[in-house]
Amino acid sequence: MxxxxxxxxxxxxxxxxxxxxxxxxxxxxxxxxxPPVSTTAPQQTTEKPDDKPPARELTVWHIYGEGDAMxxxxxxxxxxxxxxxxxxxxxxxxxTEAYKVKCNAAASGGTLPDIFLTWGRSVIGQFxxxxxxxxxxxxxxxxxxxxxxxGSFAEFSKDGNxxxxxxxxxxxxxxxxxxLFKKYNIDVIxxxxxxxxxxxxxxxxxGVTPFCVGAxxxxxxxxxxxxxxxxxxxxxxxxxxxxxxDFSDPGYLEAAQLLAQAVELGCFRDDAIALNxxxxxxxxxxxxxxxxxxxxxxxxxVYANAENPDDFTAVxxxxxxxxxxxxxxxxGGGQTAFCVSAKTADPAFxxxxxEFIAQRLADGKFAMGGGISPYKSTPNETSNxxxxxxxxxxxxxxxxxxxxxxxxxxxVKTVYLNKLQELFAGAITPExxxxxxxxx
Amino acid sequence: xxxxxxxxxxxxxxxxxxxxxFLTFIIVPSSVSLYYSLHDWNGVGAMTFVGIKxxxxxxxxxxxxxxSAVWHAGLIxxxxxxxxxxxxxxxxxxxxxxxxxxxxxLTVFFIPVIISSTVVAQLWLKIFNGSYGLLNYLLTAVGLExxxxxxxxxxxxxxxxxxxxxxxxxxxxxxxxxxxxxxxxSSDIFEAARIDGATNFQTAIRIxxxxxxxxxxxxxxxxxxxxxxSYDIIFMMTKGGPIGATEVPTTLMVETLFTAQRYGYGSAMxxxxxxxxxxxxxxxxxxFKVE
Numbered sequence: 001m002x003x004x005x006x007x008x009x010x011x012x013x014x015x016x017x018x019x020x021x022x023x024x025x026x027x028x029x030x031x032x033x034x035p036p037v038s039t040t041a042p043q044q045t046t047e048k049p050d051d052k053p054p055a056r057e058l059t060v061w062h063i064y065g066e067g068d069a070m071x072x073x074x075x076x077x078x079x080x081x082x083x084x085x086x087x088x089x090x091x092x093x094x095x096t097e098a099y100k101v102k103c104n105a106a107a108s109g110g111t112l113p114d115i116f117l118t119w120g121r122s123v124i125g126q127f128x129x130x131x132x133x134x135x136x137x138x139x140x141x142x143x144x145x146x147x148x149x150x151g152s153f154a155e156f157s158k159d160g161n162x163x164x165x166x167x168x169x170x171x172x173x174x175x176x177x178x179x180l181f182k183k184y185n186i187d188v189i190x191x192x193x194x195x196x197x198x199x200x201x202x203x204x205x206x207g208v209t210p211f212c213v214g215a216x217x218x219x220x221x222x223x224x225x226x227x228x229x230x231x232x233x234x235x236x237x238x239x240x241x242x243x244x245x246d247f248s249d250p251g252y253l254e255a256a257q258l259l260a261q262a263v264e265l266g267c268f269r270d271d272a273i274a275l276n277x278x279x280x281x282x283x284x285x286x287x288x289x290x291x292x293x294x295x296x297x298x299x300x301x302v303y304a305n306a307e308n309p310d311d312f313t314a315v316x317x318x319x320x321x322x323x324x325x326x327x328x329x330x331x332g333g334g335q336t337a338f339c340v341s342a343k344t345a346d347p348a349f350x351x352x353x354x355e356f357i358a359q360r361l362a363d364g365k366f367a368m369g370g371g372i373s374p375y376k377s378t379p380n381e382t383s384n385x386x387x388x389x390x391x392x393x394x395x396x397x398x399x400x401x402x403x404x405x406x407x408x409x410x411x412v413k414t415v416y417l418n419k420l421q422e423l424f425a426g427a428i429t430p431e432x433x434x435x436x437x438x439x440x
Numbered sequence: 441x442x443x444x445x446x447x448x449x450x451x452x453x454x455x456x457x458x459x460x461x462f463l464t465f466i467i468v469p470s471s472v473s474l475y476y477s478l479h480d481w482n483g484v485g486a487m488t489f490v491g492i493k494x495x496x497x498x499x500x501x502x503x504x505x506x507x508s509a510v511w512h513a514g515l516i517x518x519x520x521x522x523x524x525x526x527x528x529x530x531x532x533x534x535x536x537x538x539x540x541x542x543x544x545x546l547t548v549f550f551i552p553v554i555i556s557s558t559v560v561a562q563l564w565l566k567i568f569n570g571s572y573g574l575l576n577y578l579l580t581a582v583g584l585e586x587x588x589x590x591x592x593x594x595x596x597x598x599x600x601x602x603x604x605x606x607x608x609x610x611x612x613x614x615x616x617x618x619x620x621x622x623x624x625x626s627s628d629i630f631e632a633a634r635i636d637g638a639t640n641f642q643t644a645i646r647i648x649x650x651x652x653x654x655x656x657x658x659x660x661x662x663x664x665x666x667x668x669x670s671y672d673i674i675f676m677m678t679k680g681g682p683i684g685a686t687e688v689p690t691t692l693m694v695e696t697l698f699t700a701q702r703y704g705y706g707s708a709m710x711x712x713x714x715x716x717x718x719x720x721x722x723x724x725x726x727x728f729k730v731e
Contacts, residue, residue, distance in 0.1 A: 101698050104483040130484045216679050271570035271590030273682040410482065414700035422683045
């Protein structure tokens with residue numbers, strides 16, 4: 001009796017464990033990499049009462065989940081794609097950092113979805129090298145090839161082949177709160193480094209911290225170093241650095257010295273190293289800090305957070321050496337792009353859907369002030385005047401240098417961002433900073 | 441019962457669920473980490489076997505701050521054992537004496553344990569904020585304005601500032617364990633101590649403490665291992681900064697794995713963290729010598 005009871009108990013325990021396990025596909029929809037139904041040929045089925053072939057299904061991964069400003073636009077685009085192609089799209093979103101990890105894990109496990117969003121240069125580069133992406137050049141339509149603006153696919157291409165359809169470009173700009181400039185009788189929006197020094201001093205004399213940064217999120221700090229380095233080194237040489245990891249050009253040291261001087265002068269809050277982006281930017285939107293170097297997406301945040309968005313303007317960062325880089329040598333480039341997994345059942349069809357989603361989302365982002373459209377067909381209309389200024393800047397660009405944390409490979413990028421924080425905190429000298437990032 | 445325990449099939453059946461869980465969630469992931477740690481891999485492309493190079497890099501001419509991260513975790517462990525546990529013991533001893541409002545205080549002390557770490561981190565971020573933080577406000581209010589500072593922005597004060605919330609959050613947890621252990625002791629021994637003229641302090645140190653050694657050992661293991669694994673509050677308050685002042689092995693490991701995409705090197709860190717947890721558990725068990 002006891003033996004029977006013990007066996008029974010063990011079986012019950014095992015059932016209990018099984019119940020704690022993942023649900024079966026019949027319990028809950030499961031996102032699969034390959035479409036459950038082939039996209040090449042509709043399968044014959046006798047199970048459906050109407051005897052119609054099942055709709056094609058594709059899975060799309062993106063980062064615009066609920067709560068994101070782009071969520072509604074993204075879902076509208078997904079729905080439009082479903083109607084346009086007569087398919088069902090399983091759209092799955094994740095928070096950005098978790099999303100990156102998920103994509104890497106899926107790429108290594110061979111479970112990437114049909115279409116997924118990713119970032120340029122080094123990020124997409126690893127997927128290209130691993131052979132997990134469809135070469136879109138083989139399938140892309142003439143329409144998109146003619147529609148895209150010059151160089152917009154560059155960050156998502158290798159050896160002349162396109163691997164991602166970008167949905168937005170961005171540009172780095174110096175955002176200024178003109179109301180604060182007026183309040184302290186500063187009538188110059190700086191266009192040169194000397195003017196910028198004068199403006200900073202005027203603010204400091206009035207007890208106002210000139211620049212906003214939340215250096216816990218190191219990429220926001222990199223926005224400053226990136227543009228100063230471009231202005232001291234020159235766009236062409238910086239592009240070469242992304243290939244060679246060679247930071248020996250004296251311009252990089254000069255850029256580090258200028259940033260360190262600005263910190264020493266008190267141009268940033270003294271606790272900026274402990275602030276994250278959101279905390280820091282609250283001061284900017286709240287009219288406490290007059291200037292911030294950030295990407296064009298900031299325009300949408302100004303409109304969402306500032307009491308009077310019309311007080312704000314966006315201009316190119318001041319020139320440091322006119323002979324090295326002009327006023328419109330900008331930082332920015334392709335933000336994100338949609339790629340197609342090499343495991344998709346019908347690469348030609350999936351590429352068409354990716355084309356559609358990328359172009360429509362680009363239109364939506366531009367209309368909202370969330371990103372500069374890389375497509376000529378995008379209606380030149382936006383409800384965000386500040387964003388339009390950044391767009392106009394981008395149209396005048398002499399050069400567009402991709403953000404360093406996108407251009408550099410992952411390992412160098414991590415050291416670059418960490419050492420930049422140390423430089424900012426005064427823990428290392430500009431020389432030590434250069435030595436550290438030049439060690440690869 | 442003896443017959444059941446001598447039945448090998450029954451033993452296997454009963455142990456199987458636990459073994460399956462242990463195998464799935466401990467052995468397999470640890471083995472995979474060990475395998476990755478012997479390779480150079482960016483998480484997507486091909487893996488290159490590098491032997492123990494990643495382990496050597498952790499300890500010889502290390503430049504990413506792993507050794508200081510281990511040191512920081514050690515400091516958190518010391519603070520947990522020598523500040524958090526004595527505090528918990530004090531609270532448990534007092535509450536076990538049937539003070540008025542015993543249940544109320546038990547609940548109050550336990551509240552931080554059930555609050556999400558995100559909320560705890562946000563709460564203490566507001567306390568330590570250099571501009572509008574409660575701590576600076578209080579210091580100013582009592583005339584100690586010169587002591588005010590951006591607590592989380594200075595490497596000298598950032599680590600203590602993240603240790604305090606960690607201690608605060610789990611004081612109630614250890615207190616509850618100790619409180620339950622004390623309640624389980626016979627009231628006769630406390631009666632006898634009182635008749636012999638022992639003070640409350642002497643009773644706590646000479647009677648209560650030795651009698652709850654097994655639970656103290658558990659608390660010490662939890663505190664030390666918890667310190668080595670601490671991640672959430674630190675990540676949300678400082679992300680390991682400023683300039684690595686609050687970096688612990690877990691925050692560094694996550695950055696190495698998912699930001700730098702050095703899966704081999706990051707896995708070596710994971711293996712070292714696992715080994716440290718095992719080693720310290722064994723040492724603590726040996727120290728307490730409790731069967």
